[in-house]
Amino acid sequence: MRIAIVGGTGAFGRALAERLHGLGEDVVIGSRDASRAHEIAVVIDVHGASNDEAVVDADLVVLAVRSNAALETARALAPAIGTTPLLSVASDLTFTEHGVLPGRQSYSLAEHIDRIVDAPVAAGLQSLAVARLSRPEPPDEDILVCGDDPRAKEPSLELAARLIRGRAIDAGPLANARALEGMTAVILNVNRRYKTHAGIRLVGLE
């Protein structure tokens, strides 16, 4: 399979290219500047090209440009990509002094609730399936909890930690409930597809 990584000169694209190459895949990294792609491609032993050239003859296009350039790059490359499958790895995010927020502005239930009640609000446990919670053994998974106010977040984290064998993880401001709530849909689809009760486990944490 030939995999074209648009924006493969970046941190993620380059790492992905190296990994895929190590797995024996035929990889080409693209750049707005073909010479930059060539320079890096030589180092990691893959092909390099302009983004336009890279996607030609690819079996899969990974769009790995900076997220804020994903839409304009997709627009620009659409004719060259044609009907070749495309994998977007982008997340629309807003970085603030209070934490990282989802970039898209549509509110979660938890945020709506926060506007209704006077109490501090946290959100969490969305990924904890009752089927796993009901088993005698605590589920071997993590729980993500977010909230703006530690008065809600801290006790929620403590509660979560008692329910599972994994970790209760602080996932930042309450606006991240959009992701946690959205993840529920992801998990439900996974459950249906694989006939299971999936949970979440983060790696990279002690």
Ligand SMILES: NC(=O)c1ccc[n+]([C@@H]2O[C@H](COP(=O)([O-])OP(=O)(O)OC[C@H]3O[C@@H](n4cnc5c(N)ncnc54)[C@H](OP(=O)(O)O)[C@@H]3O)[C@@H](O)[C@H]2O)c1
């Ligand atoms: N970093 C991670 O850990 C990680 C993990 C999962 C997913 N992702 C996703 O992977 C994507 C790339 O992340 P990254 O950290 O590798 O980003 P990055 O290093 O900042 O940028 C990747 C490449 O995007 C291209 N680029 C920058 N500005 C552009 C513009 N205005 N128009 C077109 N191309 C532009 C650049 O390539 P050229 O200048 O060579 O054209 C750059 O090398 C993002 O969507 C990110 O959300 C990242």
